[in-house]
Amino acid sequence: MRRNDKENEVNKRTKEHQFRDLQNAMGVSFENEKLLKQAFTHSSYVNEHRRRPFEDNERLEFLGDAVLELTVSQFLFKKYPTMTEGELTKLRAAIVCEPSLVSFANELGFGKLILLGKGEEMTGGRERPALLADVFEAFIGALYLDQGLEMVISFLEKVVFPKINAGAFSHVMDFKSQLQELVQRDGTGVIEYRVLQEKGPAHNKEFVSKVTLNGEELGIGTGRSKKEAEQHAAQMALDILKAKAT
Incomplete structure (x- = not known):
C-alpha cells in the first residue's frame, strides 16, 4: 500500500472513531451515518475526491437553517408569552446568528470532524466562522432527516436552550423584556406597570410610570410616552x- 493510501486509511478510521464518539457524547445514534458524514463534508473535499461518491453539506445546511429557526421560534413562543x-x-x-452557531459548534468540537480539501485546510478553514456555522446547521438538517423533529428539540435542549434559560442572549432585549x-x-413573581402621573400640555406630555414586583416598587421612570416611561422604570x-444579586 502506498504511503498516501496508508495515510488516507488511517485518517478514515480516525474520523469514524470521532463520529462514533460524537454520537455517544450527545446520546444520538444515526440510522443513516452517511447523513452524519455528509453534514461535515465541505465542498472543497468533494472537489478533490471526484472519483468517489461524496456529497457536500450545502443542501443539509439549507434544511437545517429552516429547522433551527422553527424549533427556536417554538421554544421562544412558549417561554415568553408576553413578548411581541x-x-x-x-x-x-441573536440565537441563530453566525457567532452563536460558531460557539455551539466549537463547544461540541465540530471543527475537528470537518472533511476539508487540502487548500481549505491550509488556509485555516477548520476555524473559519462561516464554515463552522454552516456545519452546525447542516448537522441539524441531518439529524432532522434521520431522527425527526423531536430528536432535534432533544438535542437543542442540551446545547442551545439552557443558554437561553441562563440569559445568555438577554442583552438584545429591551429593558422591559430583560426584566x-x-x-x-x-x-420570583409578577411584574406590573402603572402610570403615576401625566404632566404637561397635550403636545408635550411627560409620563411617570412605576414598575412593581409582587406589589413591591422596583423602579420609577419618566418619558414622552407611556412606553418610554415604562422602559426607564424597567x-x-x-x-x-x-x-x-451581587
Whole structure:
C-alpha cells in the first residue's frame, strides 16, 4: 500500500472513531451515518475526491437553517408569552446568528470532524466562522432527516436552550423584556406597570410610570410616552435587582 493510501486509511478510521464518539457524547445514534458524514463534508473535499461518491453539506445546511429557526421560534413562543413579534424576532436572530452557531459548534468540537480539501485546510478553514456555522446547521438538517423533529428539540435542549434559560442572549432585549426574562428565570413573581402621573400640555406630555414586583416598587421612570416611561422604570428595576444579586 502506498504511503498516501496508508495515510488516507488511517485518517478514515480516525474520523469514524470521532463520529462514533460524537454520537455517544450527545446520546444520538444515526440510522443513516452517511447523513452524519455528509453534514461535515465541505465542498472543497468533494472537489478533490471526484472519483468517489461524496456529497457536500450545502443542501443539509439549507434544511437545517429552516429547522433551527422553527424549533427556536417554538421554544421562544412558549417561554415568553408576553413578548411581541418584534421582540421575539430580535431574540431569535441573536440565537441563530453566525457567532452563536460558531460557539455551539466549537463547544461540541465540530471543527475537528470537518472533511476539508487540502487548500481549505491550509488556509485555516477548520476555524473559519462561516464554515463552522454552516456545519452546525447542516448537522441539524441531518439529524432532522434521520431522527425527526423531536430528536432535534432533544438535542437543542442540551446545547442551545439552557443558554437561553441562563440569559445568555438577554442583552438584545429591551429593558422591559430583560426584566420579564429575569423574573421568569428566577420564578420570583409578577411584574406590573402603572402610570403615576401625566404632566404637561397635550403636545408635550411627560409620563411617570412605576414598575412593581409582587406589589413591591422596583423602579420609577419618566418619558414622552407611556412606553418610554415604562422602559426607564424597567431599567431602574434591573439595576436594583442586579445590585441585590451581587
